[in-house]
Amino acid sequence: MEFFFKPGGIAVVGATASKGKGGNIIVSNLKKGYSGKIYPVNPGYKEIEGLPCYPSVADVPDPVDLAIVFVAAHMVPRVINDCAKRKIPGVMIQSAGFSETGPNGIALQQEIKQIAEKTGIRLWGPNCMGLVDANQRFIFSTVTPAIWDTGLPCGNVSLIAQSGMLAGAFLIDLMSHGTMGISKVCSIGNKMDVDENDLLAYLIDDPETAAIGLYLESFTDCRRFMALSRRSAKPIVVLNGGKTAGGAAAAVSHTASLSANGALVSGAMAQAGIVEASGFYQLTDYCKTLGMYPKIPSRGRNRVAVLTYTGAAGIVSADIMDRHNLELSALNTATLDALQTVFPTWMPPSNPVDMWPGIILNGSKKTYNKAMEAVCADPGVDAVFVHCFAGGFSLEADLDRMAKTAKEAGKPLVCWISGERDRVYQFQVSAQKTGVPVFREVMRAVECLGTLLNRHPRGIETDEGPDASEQIRRLKKDTRLHVLTLEKGPLDEYVSKQVLEASGIPVVEETPVASLAKARQAAAGFGFPLVAKGMVPGVSHKTESNLVHLGIASDQALETAVTSLLQTMEGRGSILIQKQVQGKIELVAGFVRDPRLGPCVMCGLGGVFAEALNDTVFGVAPLTLTDALHMIDRLKCRNMLNGYRGCDPVDKNALGSILVTLGNLGWAYPGIQEIDINPLIIHKGGPIAVDGVVVLAQRVESE
């Protein structure tokens, strides 16, 4: 990708001398910082912006690594062919008028794509705003030239945006508000060839990029995206637009119906250690913070000291911290003693550290510096949140010195600034240079602290593919599972659980029977209480069809149940006699083959609460046991699993193994479309599949 980011020479195809037109702006923008050769191409001019102009790409002299194309869409295929002939390795198509405009545009884009595939030329765009490199002052874009003169705020955050308008508009906003230091901004438009994965791979290796933010409306290949992310320790933040859009496709299982709403992508992001943002400013705020503090902290290092000039903001900070899994540091005696030296005698210091009375006594700089030194020396403080004010009240703080103190102690420092508009802006710009993330709002600052301190370490990406997995190999060979290659559609409950059991998942004791006599025989073996269910081909909702009898506690009750079932079933199907499993906690677990992400695994709260409380998480198979345990840890009901109110703690390794197995089973048998275990009852701490269905594709694919 070097020819896009560090081209030896650039041809601008569609350059023009008309001021204000895109083809002129590109040349003007290049001249603002690009030091290589610029070759305007247009048969209508001899010279553009003081540079010699060439009639065609073929006429451009060496060196030329990149062609930026801004001509009418219908002319683009010819230009690409010319570039390929001229052996230009990269073309950035900024023209619009392709797949975003309907059938004709789609055909045109297809035509270009074929040229690229045939010639090996790499295409960036079309319908994009190109590339900006703030540190090198490379502006390969049609974005208004006036804006660059306000200065590009250089930094270490690189952004990738699928939307052209967004990238341009947002860049102008970020630049002029001095809110973030930028390394590169890449607008990828229709990403016909060069996509987010190509750029992510480049930026992961880019020494000038410390954190990467992406706005994406779709993933070209989410699994490759995950693999790239797991390979790197660099913070990656994603804003995935359109998560709630689109309805769920018809799905047999609960698992599949839950997977349609963006939960799958969120699970994939979490599994790969990618931070998710839910809005534009959260995206850049997270990037800014993580770019400045890219190291993943140890688990449980979430204790924060708050230094404030107003107790009220301290209180509100503490309240918001509580909602972001952050704790107020319990300051130790040495810290409190040190703080007392700048506090009035009547005021015992505590956290949040309300410095105002100390500031009245000692002035603000002395008080801020002393407080910062004290909390940075405290081993119970993992990060410092400092409140500053610009514009009055003699509240001057020496942020450089505080930043130095924090840096020497190895503790992240995050700052909230409010005050008079121009002085706030100066403070922001200067904090940016000092390397302190500064926010206009307490809530934003705390969100970023939460993301920083609660960031999960990434799962390790191994080079062995899933086929190297011992369990997958074993599952493929198991003859009891070959039913999965023979049948189609949903398997009945008994066969489904036979499959789960053969795979190593604990299932309830049960047996199918055809008569009351056989039912009594089964009862003698299992003991009461029992459950009797009617399995009727084509009926998946047994409860609603009066096919479930729970809590059968006597021979008499068994007879009543079986008789009733035989009547309801009218000679179809068979009866399943199960031992009734007692357990207060009901979970669900499942598998779904997603059209984009492939085999995925689900885990969640079950029973009557499943839908109402919507507490489910997804992972991408195959999972390691660590992946599975992280999934369980993302459930809202995770605390419920640790044992209280007379419940045994849940065996999380057993639960995790079930998730791993579900994923491996789906991996081993491509015919499996969905698996639903609902409920997965926790009995004496161990999960047991009580009901379940395995759904096979209508046409079983060969392995």
Next chain:
Amino acid sequence: MEFFFKPGGIAVVGATASKGKGGNIIVSNLKKGYSGKIYPVNPGYKEIEGLPCYPSVADVPDPVDLAIVFVAAHMVPRVINDCAKRKIPGVMIQSAGFSETGPNGIALQQEIKQIAEKTGIRLWGPNCMGLVDANQRFIFSTVTPAIWDTGLPCGNVSLIAQSGMLAGAFLIDLMSHGTMGISKVCSIGNKMDVDENDLLAYLIDDPETAAIGLYLESFTDCRRFMALSRRSAKPIVVLNGGKTAGGAAAAVSHTASLSANGALVSGAMAQAGIVEASGFYQLTDYCKTLGMYPKIPSRGRNRVAVLTYTGAAGIVSADIMDRHNLELSALNTATLDALQTVFPTWMPPSNPVDMWPGIILNGSKKTYNKAMEAVCADPGVDAVFVHCFAGGFSLEADLDRMAKTAKEAGKPLVCWISGERDRVYQFQVSAQKTGVPVFREVMRAVECLGTLLNRHPRGIETDEGPDASEQIRRLKKDTRLHVLTLEKGPLDEYVSKQVLEASGIPVVEETPVASLAKARQAAAGFGFPLVAKGMVPGVSHKTESNLVHLGIASDQALETAVTSLLQTMEGRGSILIQKQVQGKIELVAGFVRDPRLGPCVMCGLGGVFAEALNDTVFGVAPLTLTDALHMIDRLKCRNMLNGYRGCDPVDKNALGSILVTLGNLGWAYPGIQEIDINPLIIHKGGPIAVDGVVVLAQRVESE
């Protein structure tokens, strides 16, 4: 309170000629806009800031309605006495050094309070920053004078802040960023006499105030606050600092004021139709929006049209809207046809309305205006969210005209602005004047739209007190309930449920027995399955003490259970035989007498999920049935109650009546400290109290 807000003349006690000192700043600030007489008081000067200075309050000529006091704390009592003698009705004490500084300060504050009580003089403060009235340019404050010259942004939002520093710092920030139009800002400090309720009552009647925002660390009288709020249709927004455990600890050390329990206060706020904010900017954002659109919309009017210049921001807006209970309007054919006139033919319009291709064809103003007219004419659109850009891309929008269109259609218009810093600022200031709430972030704008469109109507405050309640009168007279005036401590399960039943709450069929024979007799009446419980005086956790036998399904099992219980109980207490209630949904309901809020009612999710998912809501008794139904509607599990997956829908009126009754029972019998119904099982849609305890105070108070 008029003498504070519109004083006929003001004495400044502690005025000084030394520039930069508080006593000088107050005089200078008054001169900036106050048109009445200003009387500096200080025996050391003949003249201050060109005004004659008086040696003492006694020497000040008429008229004088207000004394602003800024002298050392120990001198304040003498000054208050002087003011009282001089018949000055109001004193605003801006000096610090009172209850916030420990025992001596508390004593001093107590002394002043006694003077006020004796003389009837009203005191504002101490430890506060006073009052600012932007429309009249009244600045009764020590806040830096330079700031006022940038201009006070006049508007219709009034703020009350308990913290002095916060009020000052925040005001400067708000003013200089032009983010909100202000009517009055009141800093109430230690609120020794004049408190949030006095000011709320004043501002509710103030014609220049359309919305009221409060930052409070404690409520002086939360019930009066609720009553005032319910009396008025004006939007009231509260940021309650110190709600969480960590936050509350901070509150204790900061202002010597205790915070009420967060869940209780949140319940009280919701019951009174008060909007809660969780941060400073959310507080002002909500106020700004509700001040511009103070009318409460009809329920279910939450359909929004999004007009954007970038599809990406449209997508992200839709995602965030989904999380704030807002829907994308389904635009009707007429609207789509009207939009098509400014759209390129290849692009079918939809919502979010991506106007960019239309803007390229028709220019931005025409496209924005046409789109605004189209969506405003659509009856399926309840509000419009428009995205604007300031600074390039030829994206000029005529906000005034769009605002006019929206206003004529009676639809709230909310705007997101980004772009080049100075032009964004101009846009904000001008939108403020036009009366359109404008935000720098999509997320903020959507939060405000959500608050605006999902605002609940207030419960009606009746003039009849709770004693007028028919049910309370009946409960008081019921002789079966007189046990509540005779006993103390926790009542046993049977007696507790007898009390609940007598009050009208459905309870499980049960009877206490002393022998196996009596148990069998009871079983014959109830039928299996049964529950047998041992009631042992002093034992409240029956399950943990092996005193509960569930699912007794036969004579044999009953014998085993009763024999085992008799053995465990060793001759103490009695056995309760209950019909076992079947139901998938377990709730909890209860009553608690809070030291500050008095009788309160709780409802929540029960069973094993109760603690883990923390889904409980509170209300303040007595409740109307509407209050109770609103409480139920605030539960996260509310959807679960509407019936699905084979569960009957819950009879919400029956559930609501139980909550009403719990509150009335506690109101009728002051000896009741707590009532717990756990579980309250939903059986065939009806709630039944299966276990419960009524806890009486150790010393029963007389009614």
